[in-house]
Amino acid sequence: MSRFDKVINRKQTDSVKWDYTKKIFGVENVLPMWVADMDFSVPEEVTAALHSRVDHGIFGYTMPGTNMEKAVQSWLKKRHSWEIDTQTITYSPGIVTAISLAIHAFTSHDEKIVVQPPVYYPFFEIAQKHEREVLFNKLILNEDFRYEIDYDDLEAKLSDEKTKLFILCNPHNPSGRVWSREELTKIGDLCIKHNVTIISDDIHSDLLLFGNSYTPIASIREDIAKQTVTCIAPSKTFNLAGLQASLVLIPNDSLKRRYHDVQQLFGLLSINTLGADAMEAAYSYGERWLDELLPYLEENVVIIEDYLKEHLPEVKVMRPEATYLVWLDARSLNKTDKELQELLLKKGKVALHIGSKFWENGEGFLRMNIACPKSTIIEGMERLVTALKA
Template identity: 70%
Template sequence: MILNNNEVIELNRFDRVINRKGTDSAKWDYTKNIFGVDDVLPMWVADMDFPAPDEVIDALHARVDHGIFGYTMPGNETEKSIQRWLKKRHDWEIADNIITYTPGIVTALSIAIQAYTESDDKIVVQPPVYYPFFDMPKKHNREVLFNKLHLNKDNRYDIDFEDLEEKLADQKTKMFILCNPHNPSGRVWSKEELTKIGQLCIKHDVLIVSDDIHSDLLLFGNRYTPIASISEVIANQTITCIAPSKTFNLAGLQASAVLIGNDSLKRKFNSVLQLHGLTTINTLGAEAMKAAYTHGEIWLDELICYFEESVLFIENYLKEHLPSVKVIRPEASYLVWLDVRDLEIRDDELKNLLLNKGKLALHLGSTFGENGSGFLRMNFACSRESLKEGLVRLVKALN
């Protein structure tokens, strides 16, 4: 709190600036390793500069104070916390015993590729998209088919369903990886779009792996539909991946949940997990997951309001200072997709300007696929003060 003319003004909890340097933060301490420079403002990787909810921190303190950190299995209360969360936030009622735990969603993706596909099988992804979607299949010697998304006149991405069906119809296509909500654009797919995807995958017997990690971070009244909630038939052919990591800034605790309603698919998934010795998750990760899903709702609602204000701030600032850059308004998440194609700057020069002139570290759009070239992804999960500084640096670099 601060005093102003004898009045007490409550600062927004998300306006606090917390120094993260010296904590081995990938975002703050390793820019030299990743970008070749260390004097930049990092707004690239998807984690927040906010502390987790107090209830989560209290739960972790209590577990640490207990002092014993033997082998731990996520228990019934953890499962119930996930079920209650999905029902209350997304009106999705999931059955008992469909949850498997992994250290992260990229890990879950790798396990799914090994469990359900063979070498030289084909996997469909929708670029521009989170790059492990195509990197991980290639590492497993799977061929990647790109169903490119198209930016429409309203600055929203659309799915080319004719092209999607053509790629799903390939006899060697065994898996479709969905990003819902979409990263990097923040697009929340509609129930109608998801139903069409599900029907095509059923028609061509293609398994759906859906990364729904940003599904809790819904902005401006948008509604998220889990594709597995649409029908029993679609659910029977879907692997859904969720986690509290983006929602509550818990990525370093490495705990995610994989929802598999099909018993046969779940057994195959768990078999590969056991093959790699992944039989449980981090003790503190499980504790944080349970506390976040049980007590984190009020904190999250406040966070979403803050994010919406941040998006409007970005739009207004760039409209005034750099109108040639178009903001693709996110419908979910704390990542904003910036269209800088009108500047006609090559990606290598764009990178140089950002790092050396603007002293700003962002993800180039080409990281997310060739149709991401000419875009930038900026993480705005920081204080408004830090966000403004990032925008000042962006304008300095590109103007």
């Protein structure tokens, strides 16, 4: 039996995923398979590090130190063959926070930002809240049911003299697509050509499935690195989202100064003590745990593929190359997203993210979180099929 088969009761822990379905979806007693956190306990070494800090009993001001920087540097080199200078590291409570600060630092009110929908919705929602115009470079579904980039459209949008920022998602959320070195090089070249800064959200980069490999866009060439701000975190990898600890890597000194000025403006200069301890422990000692997790996630993907093939073949599965998110294509059912959501919540008693949340070209899709025990996966599939067959 795998450690990940253990079912842990998360109710009455103020879990957004498990305790707030009434507030978020308007219904109670549904199986939550929507928000991107895991139903797995963290590595024992992370728990031990937190216990050690709590047992110490003092929680004064702290700053991540040399040990943290070395842990991050070693992790990126070993897992992704990416050698970074520790001087490029800065910290953020979360990647959404980091992207918001970057938008404030690198754009002004009359300037534009490019995103690639269907994509993680805070990208365009935060940009719009900053009163920036968002340009949508829609991803294209090819004949192999895989997303590709429309480079002609991308260049048209990057060439707009008011476009100053491009937000990349690698690996891509919600599809799980891992962009290749060739694809990323094309993006980097275009952004350099048109002097557009790249914000690369790489939070899912450790969750590689089915033999796929990840290339950080900033690792390709020095000139692309100088154009790029990379956001990473242990939060998805090790289920630490609630501890609010992320990293921002900025090799360009000028960009780093501008980003730091905005950090000072909003008083967001570091991360909390427990988050720092968990991050250092995860990157230092969490590799064995992660290596056990990844094949478990692959097995969950296969369960979903086989179940739908047998019981509801009209719904197609986009096999993720990374992440613990599965993008389901329910367009053949000819239902609106509102109708799909109502069926899922009322007939199936299961909560998923509807595709239009990730912008209009996601309509008819569903995003399912599969980072849960196999028993939950099977129950979720039973509920999903019950709902959509209705």
